[in-house]
Amino acid sequence: MPAAAKCPTCGHRILQTSVVRICSNCGAFLPDDGVITRPTDEERQIALPSARPQVVTRPPALTRKQSDQSDAVPYNEPGIIPYNELGVVPYEQDERQLAPLRHLPTPYDQQNALQTPLSAQEMAxxxxxxxxxxxxxxxxxxxxxxxxxxxxxxxxxxxxxxxxxxxxxxxxxxxxxxxxxxxxxxxxxxxxxxxxxxxxxxxxxxxxxxxxxxxxxxxxxxxxxxxxxxxxxxxxxxxxxxxxxxxxxxxxxxxxxxxxxxxxxxxxxxxxxxxxxxxxxxxxxxxxxxxx
Incomplete structure (x- = not known):
């Protein structure tokens, strides 16, 4: 197997090893015989960066003395949380329709009773x-x-x-x-x-x-x-x-x-x-x- 290979799909150059045989740019499978085949779903999920586990680093837990002084709750130890367990919920658009605004009177509305001047009989x-x-x-x-x-x-x-x-x-x-x-x-x-x-x-x-x-x-x-x-x-x-x-x-x-x-x-x-x-x-x- 050569030390480096070029992806025939996108032209990206890849350093091949015995483990990595997938283009990190487009995700195409790179066989040894040079024939490009479609990767499996499992291999594609491993190759995608979004499917990789994310490391969440948290500050170290406070001591009992520091916790009493600052009245803070001690943190847990750092751990690795998979991406699919982060609880990220995609935004869903609210399909409820807003009620239309009621008709507001305008100064130029002839039917507006507030702008109608009083008659002489009403003022007398x-x-x-x-x-x-x-x-x-x-x-x-x-x-x-x-x-x-x-x-x-x-x-x-x-x-x-x-x-x-x-x-x-x-x-x-x-x-x-x-x-x-x-x-x-x-x-x-x-x-x-x-x-x-x-x-x-x-x-x-x-x-x-x-x-x-x-x-x-x-x-x-x-x-x-x-x-x-x-x-x-x-x-x-x-x-x-x-x-x-x-x-x-x-x-x-x-x-x-x-x-x-x-x-x-x-x-x-x-x-x-x-x-x-x-x-x-x-x-x-x-x-x-x-x-x-």
Missing amino acids: PVASPEWVDKKKLPRGFPRRPADISGTLIYVQSQLEKPANDILVMLIKGASDILWSSSTALTQQNKDKDQEMVTALRVHLEDGSNRDARIRGYLVSASLTIGDVISLWGTQRQGTLHVSRGYNHTSKSKISTRGSNVSFAILLTLAIFAVVVYLIAMNGGSHIPWLPF
């Missing part, structure tokens, strides 16, 4: 005779129907500069002449020359919305979104400037406290009226203690 408050029933209102309210009656859907309070009213500007100028002050005090008064304005938006019974404004600080009824209110006032540039109001939800009157600007205007008007009265009583003669 329930009609109540309490809005126009004059017996339910406190004394001092107008006998005519309210200019705005509905549900409050927006409320915001903020400080604003007063509107450029000619009468207000004249009275303010007269007050500056009567009380001349230093530059610092004048600047401080300009910073305080603001008034509190509460902007409202009311949803009416017919489904429309109306805007209203309340000047001054609210001192009685507090306004909350969802309250049913009635407002009286003057219409200016599409907005109702409220002079009186009533909150039907809390059964309270809507009243305000004037700001510093309103107090200064009232004080100036009072002083101006007193001066005119004194001049009229003296027959138009000059009053010595007046600055003019």
